[in-house]
Amino acid sequence: MHSARASVARFRLSLRPITSKSLTRSRLPVLPSRTLATSASTTPSRSSSSQLIYGGIIGGLTAGALSYLVGQYNQTTNSTVPSYASPQELKQAIAELQDAFGGDKNAVSTDPNLVKTHGSSENSYHPASPHSVVVRPKSTEDVVKVVNIARKYKVPLVPYSGATSLEGHFSGVASGSICVDMSSMDRIISINEADSDLDKGIPLFFPLDPGPGATIGGMIGTGCSGTNAVRYGTARAEWFLNITAVLPNGEVIKTRSRARKSAAGFDLTKLFIGAEGTLGIVTEVTLRLAPVLPTKVAMAQFPSVEHAVSAVQEILRTAHGSNIQCIELLDDHMMQAINNAGLIDHPYPVKDTLFFKIQGDPAAIEATAEVVKSIVKQHSSSRFEFARTDQEAEDLWQNRKYALVSSIASLPGSKCWTTDVCVPVSKLPQLVYETKKDLSEAGVHSTIVGHVGDGNFHALLLFRDDHELELVNQAVHRLVHRALDLEGTCTGEHGVGLGKKEYLTRELGESTVELMKTIKKAVDPLNIMNPGKLYPGLGHDSSHPKHDHS
Ligand SMILES: Cc1cc2nc3c(=O)[nH]c(=O)nc-3n(C[C@H](O)[C@H](O)[C@H](O)COP(=O)(O)OP(=O)(O)OC[C@H]3O[C@@H](n4cnc5c(N)ncnc54)[C@H](O)[C@@H]3O)c2cc1C
Missing domain, CATH: 3.40.462.10 (FAD-linked oxidases, C-terminal domain)
Structure with a gap:
């Protein structure tokens, strides 16, 4: 999407209230000019809008083989919808969370108002249920603790960042859920001055600009874009160089190094972009930035x-x-x-x-x-x-x-x-x-x-x-x-959540959707990561009542 020389400073930061607004307006432009190196003429290039449709025998064979394999997978796995914690187990899980966070009532809260507001959105009329508990981790290690308790008791986990998504993305699960509120993970961990390549004094910005209040974790979750996409592309361009995520089995992975480009295998960073919190919880990220031009x-x-x-x-x-x-x-x-x-x-x-x-x-x-x-x-x-x-x-x-x-x-x-x-x-x-x-x-x-x-x-x-x-x-x-x-998509940038699930199969085809589900089942066999969102027909659809206008 962008010329290799277009890259600018890279930041590694943990996630949340670095809002799109604060990134573009305050944090990045106030970087001291000495942190910026040179390459004035390098600006990201627009992608070509022309397309080449290329198909034939190879496409046909691939699709055929894929649906056969997916069919086999379904026979063995689709019948089992994981069951979640009983009310008693849910209580035990909450007690264990409280212990793990040293009894800090701000870090682990069951306040009825909080669990309700975190489980619904005034911008969404899709089904909503309150969470059982809201947890506010401060580090990747904290997130690991939460995930391990959730999987021990089989309690669904719902990552939550700026809460500006529009398709019921962070609704609670009716049988009980842990909302993982990432608002305390807002540190810039490092700025890599030596890798910058801009003229001194040129301020930098992060070009993704979704809704006011959106934050990095949610931007990754939804695969957002915004007004700048015509020039800088979307979250799916290489603005996220790598991601550190806690997987549903409690393991921590980093998707790649912070080298400007890498051909080391396929792109696992992209796996999390648009995954809507269903594959893991992103806790750190290295960002690319762009120069602010007149x-x-x-x-x-x-x-x-x-x-x-x-x-x-x-x-x-x-x-x-x-x-x-x-x-x-x-x-x-x-x-x-x-x-x-x-x-x-x-x-x-x-x-x-x-x-x-x-x-x-x-x-x-x-x-x-x-x-x-x-x-x-x-x-x-x-x-x-x-x-x-x-x-x-x-x-x-x-x-x-x-x-x-x-x-x-x-x-x-x-x-x-x-x-x-x-x-x-x-x-x-x-x-x-x-x-x-x-x-x-x-x-x-x-x-x-x-x-x-x-x-x-x-x-x-x-x-x-x-x-x-x-x-x-x-x-x-x-x-x-x-x-x-008209050969379009059910969502250009807001994502699928609950609201657009029913259109996915028509848009992508059954085999493609089955491949997405296969990946989900492999990464999250207990289906504890934000269940009910994104994947049509993957268990627990009925746990949500119909549209909520209250
Ligand atoms: C007025 C308004 C205007 C908008 N304009 C645009 C626009 O121009 N372009 C656009 O793309 N969108 C737009 N949006 C939608 C919204 O801002 C985006 O979807 C945004 O990316 C959501 O970010 P968030 O921080 O609010 O995420 P949240 O709403 O908190 O979460 C979004 C999803 O990401 C998951 N998630 C959150 N944090 C993590 C994490 N750390 N790890 C893994 N998963 C996580 C959540 O579980 C959820 O599924 C707009 C919304 C509003 C209200």
């Missing part, structure tokens, strides 16, 4: 979302496309919501809008801006302008990040179900057009935002009662199938 923010407005999205496709195909750091779409409803939320001094015209972040040296920014301006005009843009000040640019980006709050405020008394899908960029205009039409016909109040440079599209669907919740539920279902019909 940017300018621009805005263009269009008569329709389709016009806006078509302009994006054309811009990204030009030679200047690689200077685009972000392209965010906000539909007219979203612009209205931002105006109404009172977060800005001057209201925007209520139209479908693209926000651009253009990066590079002043000449590159100017040349790119000219190209963008000319292309948006050809696509009927009525307005193209730069943010006048850095503060305005900053505010503009913040408004995008607070789309959720603004949307909820736009319909008094409402709650919001946020969902995301992603399609090949060329299919995005069709997806957006059909979805807006569908939502309007179904009478669902909605706003739309999207990382449109990646074909990633978010619908924020509002509801006030159970009837409207059901309309939203059905609209999400239709949206996902529409995206799958």
